[in-house]
Amino acid sequence: MSSQSLQGKRIAFLATDGFEQVELTKPREAIKAAGAECVLVSPKDTQIQGMNHDEKGDTFPVDQSVHSSTAEDFDGLVLPGGVANPDSLRTCSHSVDFVRDFFKQHKPVAAICHGPWTLIEADVVRGRKVTSWPSLKTDLINAGAQWVDEECVCDEGLVTSRNPDDLPAFCDKAIEEFAEGKHAQQTA
Incomplete structure (x- = not known):
């Protein structure tokens, strides 16, 4: 567990029906334990x-x-996976715009498993090194990402x-990035 403090930070968890439960609950527990408010x-x-x-x-x-x-109301964003969850989110323009705005504001984002499907729809993976559930590999490559098979990227x-x-x-690295804050090189 990361020793980084997230005291005073608000972290959004964007999800809908069909999210992989542990991919929401474990990061939320870790991020709360580090001091953040999870929404x-x-x-x-x-x-x-x-x-x-x-x-x-x-x-x-x-x-x-x-x-x-x-996105202005939050310090970071977590996108849990599950197959139905991101597939539904990527058809909701408000959800896609919400995700894209974190990148426009240079705020950290953490996505696991099928979560990057929403990132593809927001057109924010071009030129980035990412990983995901293996079935998203081709989608991410076609969206301009460099896909690798690694535990955490x-x-x-x-x-x-x-x-x-x-x-x-994933939880440790997300907490580290949320604690660090803005990323000047992160763009939409």
Whole structure:
């Protein structure tokens, strides 16, 4: 666990139905333990359904609608995976704009597993070194990214990991980047 303090920071978690539950809960626990306020942002207004692989998990209350959220209100963003979650988010223009705005404001973003699908839609992976669930490799390459098969990759404030097994490294690196703050080279 990282010793970085996130005291006074607000971190958005953007998700909707079908997110991989552990990819939201483990980073949220680690980031809260480091001192940050974690805010669950979603296109849905009430609650969202987590998944444990292909089985339904728990439901989680939404803290804030993406329709009334802005990247200016947060210090960083986490994008959990799961297949249905990012596939749905990338069809929601408010969600895509929300993600893109973190890059325009040079704020750190952490995406795991299928989470980078939303990054592709926001057109923010071009020229970046990233990793993901293996099935996204071609999509990321076609979007201009350099895809690698590594536990955790960080490119100018963009943290990516492949799957739940990578969560310890993913959480530590995300906390480190959130503690550091703005990234002047990060662009949309």
